Amino acid sequence: MEHAKGFNNIAEALYLRDHMLGQMELADASDDPAQRQARCTFVVVGAGTTGTEVAGQGLLFTCAALRRHPRIRPDELRWLLVDAPAILPELGPRLGDPALRILRRRGLDVRLNTTIEEVTGRQVRLSDGSSVPTRTLVWCVGVTPGPLTQALGLDTVKGRIVVDEFLTVPGHPDVFAAGDAAAAPDLTRPGQLTAMTAQHAQRQGKAVARNVAATLGHGTRKPYKHRDLGSVVDLGGWQAVANPLHVPISGPLANVITRGYHLYALPANRMRVATDWFTTSSSIASSSSSASSPANTPGSQRPSRPTSITKPTGSPSTASGKQQAREHGPLSVWSCNRLSPASGLR
Numbered sequence: 653m654e655h656a657k658g659f660n661n662i663a664e665a666l667y668l669r670d671h672m673l674g675q676m677e678l679a680d681a682s683d684d685p686a687q688r689q690a691r692c693t694f695v696v697v698g699a700g701t702t703g704t705e706v707a708g709q710g711l712l713f714t715c716a717a718l719r720r721h722p723r724i725r726p727d728e729l730r731w732l733l734v735d736a737p738a739i740l741p742e743l744g745p746r747l748g749d750p751a752l753r754i755l756r757r758r759g760l761d762v763r764l765n766t767t768i769e770e771v772t773g774r775q776v777r778l779s780d781g782s783s784v785p786t787r788t789l790v791w792c793v794g795v796t797p798g799p800l801t802q803a804l805g806l807d808t809v810k811g812r813i814v815v816d817e818f819l820t821v822p823g824h825p826d827v828f829a830a831g832d833a834a835a836a837p838d839l840t841r842p843g844q845l846t847a848m849t850a851q852h853a854q855r856q857g858k859a860v861a862r863n864v865a866a867t868l869g870h871g872t873r874k875p876y877k878h879r880d881l882g883s884v885v886d887l888g889g890w891q892a893v894a895n896p897l898h899v900p901i902s903g904p905l906a907n908v909i910t911r912g913y914h915l916y917a918l919p920a921n922r923m924r925v926a927t928d929w930f931t932t933s934s935s936i937a938s939s940s941s942s943a944s945s946p947a948n949t950p951g952s953q954r955p956s957r958p959t960s961i962t963k964p965t966g967s968p969s970t971a972s973g974k975q976q977a978r979e980h981g982p983l984s985v986w987s988c989n990r991l992s993p994a995s996g997l998r
């Protein structure tokens with residue numbers, strides 16, 4: 653997939669961020685409508701947790717970046733999420749369905765039962781027969797651990813090193829593996845492996861340390877056992893879906909839980925991250941006052957496509973304003989709502 657961008661680590665995330673901003677700058681500088689449209693179109697493949705978060709948050713990120721590019725009309729931005737029958741399939745319909753509703757309400761073009769047939773540097777061809785001119789394809793399918801696991805000559809399952817319940821490699825009592833790299837048996841779900849999440853990786857790190865110490869005569873080794881506490885998916889703005897302790901919730905409450913959990917999980921710099929979330933939202937908000945006059949509202953006189961990303965037209969006291977406030981919270985500016993022919997902005 654030479655034309656696709658990954659999103660597996662911080663370096664790839666920063667690269668993608670710079671690439672998206674670069675595409676918007678080039679679109680802003682171009683007078684060719686086709687080129688502008690292609691550069692402002694972002695396609696994400698894979699609607700698992702990573703792809704769903706990338707699409708939901710990426711859309712808001714590019715919406716916010718519009719304030720630096722007044723020549724780009726909001727309705728020129730286009731985001732597609734392409735995958736199999738459902739989004740967040742690993743979390744089930746009780747989280748997948750609300751997430752789908754939230755993303756579609758925002759204007760994200762979610763194509764279910766659709767795969768990528770062909771990719772070039774200029775466009776992607778989808779299995780539904782459509783071709784989408786774009787310069788950005790984000791590949792969020794098939795997360796695997798790094799190549800080292802395959803190079804060690806040990807048994808692997810889906811690229812992960814086979815270990816027993818003590819996280820020891822069978823036949824090699826002094827070799828341990830943990831986290832994404834380890835195909836550890838999930839003792840709470842017999843026959844299954846622990847998920848590739850930080851929730852397990854952090855705990856397995858401690859378990860391995862304890863068991864290594866035991867091999868050196870300090871303490872006794874214990875099997876690794878952890879009952880999954882649930883999942884959180886941050887959709888950006890004030891939206892998320894989550895199932896803490898397997899209770900499914902969505903919307904702003906889920907978002908508070910999601911961000912609270914992520915702050916709690918950070919080993920350091922919690923204050924800095926929380927401040928960054930707050931100031932990012934505030935800077936988006938402050939751009940609303942300068943961008944809210946008609947002269948500063950790009951494309952406000954132009955008709956939008958059926959699926960478009962638009963700036964809010966209603967104040968929080970209006971029905972649409974309230975909807976937008978629910979969607980993005982009081983600090984957010986840009987609304988990415990689907991236009992319905994019958995009801996207009998929802």
Ligand SMILES: Cc1cc2nc3c(=O)[nH]c(=O)nc-3n(C[C@H](O)[C@H](O)[C@H](O)COP(=O)(O)OP(=O)(O)OC[C@H]3O[C@@H](n4cnc5c(N)ncnc54)[C@H](O)[C@@H]3O)c2cc1C
Binds near residue numbers: 702831848849851884
């Ligand atoms: C976009 C994204 C979002 C995610 N969100 C969540 C979430 O919300 N909640 C959650 O629980 N999980 C989440 N995960 C999964 C989580 O990040 C991983 O499960 C977790 O980081 C695994 O930890 P690890 O220590 O096993 O591996 P990693 O965090 O990948 O660490 C492995 C380290 O080893 C280094 N390394 C690799 N090869 C070598 C080598 N040959 N020599 C030296 N160093 C090497 C790598 O550079 C890396 O620093 C997410 C993953 C992605 C990609």
